[in-house]
Amino acid sequence: MEKRRLESGGLPPGWKREEVVRKSGLSSGRTDVYYLSPDGRKIRSKPQLSRILGDSIDLSAFDFRTGRINHSQLRKRIRHDSSLVLPIRQTASIFKQPVTVIRNRPESKTKTDLKHGPQDPPRQLFWEKRLQGLQACDNSDDIIKALDLPRNVQGVGPELTTENILQSISAALHLSNSPVVGQNNNRATVSKNPGVNIDATQPHIQQMIVSDDDIRRQEVKVMEARKKLQEAMKEMVSVL
Amino acid sequence: MEKRRLESGGLPPGWKREEVVRKSGLSSGRTDVYYLSPDGRKIRSKPQLSRILGDSIDLSAFDFRTGRINHSQLRKRIRHDSSLVLPIRQTASIFKQPVTVIRNRPESKTKTDLKHGPQDPPRQLFWEKRLQGLQACDNSDDIIKALDLPRNVQGVGPELTTENILQSISAALHLSNSPVVGQNNNRATVSKNPGVNIDATQPHIQQMIVSDDDIRRQEVKVMEARKKLQEAMKEMVSVL
DNA sequence: CGGAGTGTAGTA
DNA sequence: TACTACACTCCG
DSSP states (O other): OOEEEEOOTTSOTTOEEEEEEOOSSTTTTOEEEEEEOTTOOEEOSHHHHHHHHOTTSOOTTEETTTTEEOGGGGGGOOOOOGGGSOOOOOOOSGGGSOOOOOOSOOOOHHHHTTOOSOOSOOOOTTGGGGGTTOOOBOTTOOBOOOOOOOTTOOBOSTTOOHHHHHHHHHHHHHHOSSOOOOBSSOHHHHHHOHHHHOOTTSOSBBOOOOOHHHHHHHHHHHHHHHHHHHHHHHHHHHHO | OOEEEEOOTTSOTTOEEEEEEOOSSTTTTOEEEEEEOTTSOEEOSHHHHHHHHOTTSOOTTEETTTTEEOTTHHHHOOOOOGGGSOOOOOOOSGGGSOOOOOOSOOOOHHHHHTOSSOOSOOOOTTGGGGGTTOOOBOTTOOBOOOOOOOTTOOBOSTTOOHHHHHHHHHHHHHHOSSOOOOBSSOHHHHHHOHHHHOOTTSOSBBOOOOOHHHHHHHHHHHHHHHHHHHHHHHHHHHHO
């Protein structure tokens, strides 16, 4: 029986956390976690822990298995629309076969050292560049040309095309629950050290001012476009 | 733990089917179905079942939850677009409050006796009449006027308006997977005894002839309307 | 360590 | 939104 003693990290002093790896049976390789209270009791589950600690301590954000408080629990619920999911690099060959994903296996020594900080997987910084050269087309194969950006929308990052910037903005609009405002640091700062200075939760554009007039002008344009769309739809329906 | 043992009905002999009702937690009230194989394994899902049975047995028509073979399975997979769902009669008052819908409860004795024959609910014969007087409107509250029908489309049924016929046709087009051809019996026969002579799977129109020329003319009209729609959409996008 | 019981990501 | 399929917990 392999045991690893860790500091209790966040629990009251005197508590110990222990992991035991199962070494045989169907569940071989799985680890069981338990806690040792100051008075020597062995706690084997979260309900048992809260029974012992009483109502005074709120364990709702406490992850029994990892022993850490998980504040990001709430941020996780993101609207999931398959058409909005960011592209994932595909391998060409053998892994098209089904692959079983194993979770919660004991982590390797190297990995274990990285365990601090947020649990969410790191985001690739300039993922937009993987989309380079891809284009949408309509059902008669005509390529739909990309949009132009207003002059006051400025990209921030190394060698980003207009297309990249658009991808960045649309991804931010669809995937983020917080306001989309652009990068706080200026262009030069970010270019010098993107890894440190870029805000991955924001699209790669500099922050910009939108006036009430800009908004009003846009509203008019939208109303006109809607009218035209509406008429075209009506004609479509009357023909069918 | 409430358990009901049923005969395996269609599965190889020696298999047992079990239902367990969840009695606590967020998913309280849900029933889990599983199967016990002759060798004592517990099967918890359809994929797991087919993994165990191997390729030799085709489970595509087998409904894991009910344990029965469903031959009408194919007819059932209907494109589900909320804008195409038939209207449901609404009560005016107290039930506007939220009401909890309970599914998958063990059926009452009375209901159980009805279990033979197709599970689909019966269709109301002239449901279109419930729509009388309702009208679509666009977002500036202009009423969108109904369409006209070509002269060779003839309604079949008591006091159906043009509007009713259109509703009938569009519902048939959206909800049926079989060809939409209209009523086989003639107008007089149907009017005499709708309950017997009408074909509920078809819209309430007489069968009619469409020539190749009709089709070609229509194709041209559609292509033109598509072009206009496409242009309006482009303009819409460029404004946004 | 097993497994009944429940949670929940992914998908239709 | 609802459900399937399976991961995971908790306690024997």
